[in-house]
Amino acid sequence: MSGRAPAALEAEALTRVYGEGETRVVAMRDVSLRVAAGEVVALLGPSGSGKSTFLTTVGLINPPTAGRVAIGGVRVLDGPRALTDLRAFRRRQLGFVFQKSNLIPFLTARENVQVALELDGTSGRRARAAAHALLEELGVGDRAEHLPAELSGGQQQRVAVARAIANRPALILADEPTAALDGPRGRQVMELFRRIARERGAAAVVVTHDHRALDVFDRTYEMEDGALRPASPPPAPEPGPSPSLTPA
Amino acid sequence: MNLAVRDIRHNAGRFLLTCLGVGLLLMMVMGMGGIYRGIVEDATLLVDRIGADVWVVQRDTRGPFAEQSRVAPSLRDRVATVPGVTAAREFLFHTIQRERRGAPLRLAVVGLSWPDDRGAWGPLLAGRHLAQGHYELIADRSLGLELGEALHLGRETYRVVGITSGMVASGGDGVAFVTVGDARAIQLDLAAEAVRAERAARVARAARDELPAQAPALLERASAPAGELPAVEGRTLTAVLATVSPGRTAAAVRTIASWGDVSAFDAEGQRALLLGGSVAKVRLQIGLFRTLLTVIATIVMALILYTLTLDKLHSIALLKLIGAPNRVILGLILEQALLIGAAGYAVAYAAGSWLFPRFPRRVILAGDDLAQLALIVLAISLVASLLGIAKALRVAPAEALA
Numbered sequence: 001m002s003g004r005a006p007a008a009l010e011a012e013a014l015t016r017v018y019g020e021g022e023t024r025v026v027a028m029r030d031v032s033l034r035v036a037a038g039e040v041v042a043l044l045g046p047s048g049s050g051k052s053t054f055l056t057t058v059g060l061i062n063p064p065t066a067g068r069v070a071i072g073g074v075r076v077l078d079g080p081r082a083l084t085d086l087r088a089f090r091r092r093q094l095g096f097v098f099q100k101s102n103l104i105p106f107l108t109a110r111e112n113v114q115v116a117l118e119l120d121g122t123s124g125r126r127a128r129a130a131a132h133a134l135l136e137e138l139g140v141g142d143r144a145e146h147l148p149a150e151l152s153g154g155q156q157q158r159v160a161v162a163r164a165i166a167n168r169p170a171l172i173l174a175d176e177p178t179a180a181l182d183g184p185r186g187r188q189v190m191e192l193f194r195r196i197a198r199e200r201g202a203a204a205v206v207v208t209h210d211h212r213a214l215d216v217f218d219r220t221y222e223m224e225d226g227a228l229r230p231a232s233p234p235p236a237p238e239p240g241p242s243p244s245l246t247p248a
Numbered sequence: 249m250n251l252a253v254r255d256i257r258h259n260a261g262r263f264l265l266t267c268l269g270v271g272l273l274l275m276m277v278m279g280m281g282g283i284y285r286g287i288v289e290d291a292t293l294l295v296d297r298i299g300a301d302v303w304v305v306q307r308d309t310r311g312p313f314a315e316q317s318r319v320a321p322s323l324r325d326r327v328a329t330v331p332g333v334t335a336a337r338e339f340l341f342h343t344i345q346r347e348r349r350g351a352p353l354r355l356a357v358v359g360l361s362w363p364d365d366r367g368a369w370g371p372l373l374a375g376r377h378l379a380q381g382h383y384e385l386i387a388d389r390s391l392g393l394e395l396g397e398a399l400h401l402g403r404e405t406y407r408v409v410g411i412t413s414g415m416v417a418s419g420g421d422g423v424a425f426v427t428v429g430d431a432r433a434i435q436l437d438l439a440a441e442a443v444r445a446e447r448a449a450r451v452a453r454a455a456r457d458e459l460p461a462q463a464p465a466l467l468e469r470a471s472a473p474a475g476e477l478p479a480v481e482g483r484t485l486t487a488v489l490a491t492v493s494p495g496r497t498a499a500a501v502r503t504i505a506s507w508g509d510v511s512a513f514d515a516e517g518q519r520a521l522l523l524g525g526s527v528a529k530v531r532l533q534i535g536l537f538r539t540l541l542t543v544i545a546t547i548v549m550a551l552i553l554y555t556l557t558l559d560k561l562h563s564i565a566l567l568k569l570i571g572a573p574n575r576v577i578l579g580l581i582l583e584q585a586l587l588i589g590a591a592g593y594a595v596a597y598a599a600g601s602w603l604f605p606r607f608p609r610r611v612i613l614a615g616d617d618l619a620q621l622a623l624i625v626l627a628i629s630l631v632a633s634l635l636g637i638a639k640a641l642r643v644a645p646a647e648a649l650a
């Protein structure tokens with residue numbers, strides 16, 4: 001191994017084929033992507049191009065037909081084969097944010113964050129305090145004791161982000177996290193990822209259709225018919241860890 | 249943080265309704281057991297309370313409660329001579345149905361051996377025990393008679409001098425205690441016309457015979473009291489009850505049984521007769537009902553838990569996505585099942601305790617039965633959650649994105 005820090009995400013030659021025969025769909029073909037710690041990457045592409053397939057595959061909930069995945073320097077997938085306890089790995093190393101219904105409806109905002117912390121072994125009282133602190137940090141501290149249904153879309157997404165980062169994951173995966181939000185609020189959430197990546201050293205891969213917020217990202221990729229390529233023109237690099245793409 | 253409780257809190261109304269429904273079902277299961285206990289208790293109550301060591305009844309009958317029995321009054325004296333017997337009492341038992349204030353009144357008449365037995369072994373709620381040999385009656389509360397009330401039975405009037413509680417015969421009818429003489433009078437309650445007809449028949453028979461002419465005293469016998477008329481039931485008893493000095497019961501039973509005209513049972517044998525007969529069938533009947541209700545309760549609970557799980561499927565997928573181990577998801581469903589079971593049990597107990605005493609026959613919630621039901625509820629809860637658990641374990645974390 002070289003001396004540099006392990007990549008937050010190292011996806012190698014990922015291919016995902018759904019169905020067979022008549023219904024066979026190659027949703028992702030030979031996709032490789034390396035994202036360094038602290039890096040924030042945007043993923044663009046038309047509907048059905050395979051963005052969610054990629055995200056769920058590196059999110060360890062959608063086993064690839066072929067290819068390898070390493071997260072935080074640990075090899076976790078070799079083709080469809082799991083090399084470790086994926087659920088435990090998700091708990092510690094991954095944070096998820098989706099378009100909507102990210103939160104458990106019968107838990108308050110604070111409890112939604114707390115549950116992630118407790119699952120990772122933090123004791124009840126400390127988890128409670130940490131959850132509260134996180135919500136404060138994300139500007140929804142005053143809504144901590146409300147149920148998701150009592151929060152606005154933007155507030156819900158902030159709570160979801162708080163839960164995603166609660167266990168200090170190596171990698172945050174977000175699938176259209178701002179689709180349900182208006183422009184300014186969507187941008188706020190994107191900037192949140194940027195800030196968290198910088199402050200906590202986590203990497204983030206964010207699927208988005210919102211071209212207005214692309215300047216927030218270190219790099220932008222585009223998916224087309226299951227294949228991944230850097231978006232053109234590439235946005236001006238921001239200060240921060242140097243992005244890199246390793247070919248398979 | 250307890251997820252099960254959080255979910256329940258969020259769906260409190262539905263959860264309460266579920267507990268109420270399951271609780272009422274469990275109350276039925278509880279009640280079925282209680283009814284059986286009540287029947288067993290009622291069946292053996294008199295035997296237990298009367299406290300006789302040996303029951304002497306008509307040969308080869310299973311009397312006096314399980315079937316009719318007739319023995320001669322002189323049997324009492326014979327029994328009293330048996331070695332070990334310290335006291336012998338007369339006992340008469342029969343059930344009558346009369347009318348009181350337009351409603352049927354069923355009395356289990358128990359004739360006590362006056363004056364040795366004044367019913368002192370029965371617990372009194374009000375009034376007193378028998379104080380004279382005739383026309384007094386101690387009634388069980390369940391009969392609804394009032395203290396001091398006058399009751400017309402046959403051609404006599406009986407006054408209620410005492411009220412007991414919980415004294416019922418094996419059929420569930422409340423007991424009325426009178427002296428043996430009164431009990432017989434009530435039983436042989438013969439219409440005046442029947443007595444007159446019998447006397448006329450005797451006189452007519454005598455007229456065809458020469459014997460009365462030679463012995464006129466014989467004709468006088470034709471006008472003897474009703475109880476001594478041959479065509480009318482004689483002065484029989486149902487049974488003779490013996491008190492035996494300790495340790496000599498078995499010997500006394502053997503001696504009496506050897507007489508050939510009577511059968512003898514000890515108290516345990518008498519209990520066995522009652523429980524082995526009609527009660528055994530009732531037990532099977534109620535047992536089957538109880539089993540059916542338990543199965544129904546399990547199915548209902550399984551369906552409820554399954555739908556509760558279906559409603560949470562997205563949350564369960566989400567929990568798996570953020571790395572919750574199966575233990576957490578299993579716990580969520582199992583805890584809810586146990587909570588519903590426990591709450592249902594509490595509802596069943598509370599509702600049953602209030603409702604069952606209002607039933608016409610006794611429903612006894614015995615400690616053993618309650619503990620057994622608690623175990624059954626535990627098992628029901630566990631079995632019922634299987635369906636939901638199977639569903640929850642199958643859901644893929646990726647479904648959280650759907």
Ligand SMILES: Nc1ncnc2c1ncn2[C@@H]1O[C@H](COP(=O)(O)OP(=O)(O)OP(=O)(O)O)[C@@H](O)[C@H]1O
Pocket residue numbers: 018019025026027045046047048049050051052053054
């Ligand atoms: N579970 C599945 N079974 C079969 N085909 C699937 C499945 N999931 C996705 N696909 C197919 O794979 C292709 C890629 O889907 P994917 O959801 O990754 O697209 P996407 O880029 O996320 O689209 P969108 O922007 O609409 O969310 C599509 O053609 C889709 O129909």
Ligand SMILES: [Mg+2]
Pocket residue numbers: 051052053175
């Ligand atoms: Mg998608």
